[in-house]
Structure formats: structure tokens, C-alpha cells
Amino acid sequence: EAGVAQSPRYKIIEKRQSVAFWCNPISGHATLYWYQQILGQGPKLLIQFQNNGVVDDSQLPKDRFSAERLKGVDSTLKIQPAKLEDSAVYLCASSLDRRGSRAFFGQGTRLTVV
């Protein structure tokens, strides 16, 4: 089975610039997650989608971060404008919407803001 695809793999931008990340979840997975992982820490949820609806975006800095999930499949996460503290790995994951399901993670996008 194909895994969760993310692109780009690496991105370097200057502060105040904008950036977008793309995620293609596993086919049939209704739930999609975006996590931010700062160096040395565990991943932290930014936003969770159920099909194309937002379930939880309580930890998403909405003044600069936005995300959408088109037609309940692919998703994009955008940062505008970026700050130095946004340097992190952005992980996308997907799961089935059923009891005991597990999440499958992509390789992540490593963002460096300079």
C-alpha cells in the first residue's frame, strides 16, 4: 500500500516570506493530521481534518497558518508570513475513521526560516 506523500522534503525561506506544504494521504483515509515537530520535541498537532471538515485546529496559529483539504483528499498547509520560530519539521499523517485505527505518517517537510 502506498504511504503518505509529502512535498517538498526540504525548504529554506527568509522570515516574512510565505511557504506551502502539500500532503497526499493514503487512499480511503478519512482523517488527516498536520503536526509540527520542533527539534528535540515530540510532534504537536496543528490541525485535524475529518474528510474535508476541520475537527480540531485549536493549536493552529491562525494569524499566520492556514490549511485546507480539497475534496477530502489532498491537503495543503500554508504559513504567511513565516517567523524564525516556525523552523521545524511539518508532518502529515492519515488514518481510517474507526476504532483502534493507527495513524500513518509521511516523511515530513523540514522548514528552515532564516
Place this chain on the structure above:
Amino acid sequence: DAKTTQPPSMDCAEGRAANLPCNHSTISGNEYVYWYRQIHSQGPQYIIHGLKNNETNEMASLIITEDRKSSTLILPHATLRDTAVYYCIVRVWNYGQNFVFGPGTRLSVLP
């Protein structure tokens, strides 16, 4: 916040069993225990999960105490490629529930 407590680091000799503990004293009856690991520069990788009974798969065994307040992940014959950060997560299957990661345990398998 994560509902689990894990030691920050552990060492294990190559070829020996690695036993990684996790405390989840506030776990509720409908919460599963999940284990993931993250090898450097990769996304978290699923290892195993369970609800009440012990579980075993090709990667590891999960031992859950009878009161479900703690669990142990066992890698039976650790190799250098098992060096990673291991995360223990408790999660209920419910609308809106996500996987909450703590800092995990950094396992170093030594030659």
C-alpha cells in the same frame, strides 16, 4: 498534554531485549495504548497497539499490566537500526481525538 510518562533515555546492547516502560496511570477503559518510533530524519513509524491484552507482531511485543496503568514495549533482539525515539501514546477512538506525543524515550542500541 501527553497522558504518559516515559524515561528520557535508555541504552541496550545489540542482540539483547530492549524493554521500554510507559506509565499511563490515568488511562480510561476505552483508551488504547499505541507505540510509535521515530528514526532520525523520518516520520513516526507505527509499532504496535493494544487495549487490554498483550499483543505481539513481527516488530515487538506489548505487555499491558492488568490494571492497565502501565505497559512495556519489548524489542526481543535489538539491532543498531532500532536506535530511535520511542513514543507511548494513549488514545480513545472518538470523534476529534488525535495522537498526542510526549517527549518519548531515546533508545540507543550499542554494539
